[in-house]
Amino acid sequence: NAGVTQTPKFQVLKTGQSMTLQCAQDMNHEYMSWYRQDPGMGLRLIHYSVGAGITDQGEVPNGYNVSRSTTEDFPLRLLSAAPSQTSVYFCASSYGQGLPDGYTFGSGTRLTVV
Amino acid sequence: AQSVTQLGSHVSVSEGALVLLRCNYSSSVPPYLFWYVQYPNQGLQLLLKYTSAATLVKGINGFEAEFKKSETSFHLTKPSAHMSDAAEYFCAVSDRGYSTLTFGKGTMLLVSP
Numbered sequence: 200n201a202g203v204t205q206t207p208k209f210q211v212l213k214t215g216q217s218m219t220l221q222c223a224q225d226m227n228h229e230y231m232s233w234y235r236q237d238p239g240m241g242l243r244l245i246h247y248s249v250g251a252g253i254t255d256q257g258e259v260p261n262g263y264n265v266s267r268s269t270t271e272d273f274p275l276r277l278l279s280a281a282p283s284q285t286s287v288y289f290c291a292s293s294y295g296q297g298l299p300d301g302y303t304f305g306s307g308t309r310l311t312v313v
Numbered sequence: 314a315q316s317v318t319q320l321g322s323h324v325s326v327s328e329g330a331l332v333l334l335r336c337n338y339s340s341s342v343p344p345y346l347f348w349y350v351q352y353p354n355q356g357l358q359l360l361l362k363y364t365s366a367a368t369l370v371k372g373i374n375g376f377e378a379e380f381k382k383s384e385t386s387f388h389l390t391k392p393s394a395h396m397s398d399a400a401e402y403f404c405a406v407s408d409r410g411y412s413t414l415t416f417g418k419g420t421m422l423l424v425s426p
Contacts, residue, residue: 210355230413234416243416247412249397249412257413289356291357293412301359304357305355307355
């Protein structure tokens, strides 16, 4: 089925470990972005990309890296995991200009850092 | 930067009652606005969107929202709540040249029999 695929669905890390959250879409969307969801905070933008080779920071980028080598993939890297990065992470994609179909979200990755 | 305010972190209604979830945005220029729903342990599903066409927008599952520029509001309504509507609802506004979204903090809708 077409859509946004995130892997893994669940992950437990130890403080200081690194990992990559994968995000792939097969809708030929130009725009992709990463959000984290925390209770009572809504979703906050971490990093985003408006096309292959172009990325920029969002509201809460510290501790995370991204790259966009292809249109389809937008991985999120945690460099040195901290308990404050315990969260649910969502990847989203959309056509250029972000319209008119809105944004398609993946099913999320639930990350726990101990 | 854009901001979105959702009044009430929790709203409780009885089955069959009117649902009203409030959303106000901060932009001086009418943005594009969205409502998303999230069921437990799932991703976000688009309910409806405003893109500067009709100010009354109809979405899925019987929901609708009205864009009011003078009030900078985009409240979500449904005439009659159903148990299956129990979920968390997020209002969002497009940002950064429409390449990303800014979300409100969410409203949990509780529906009692």
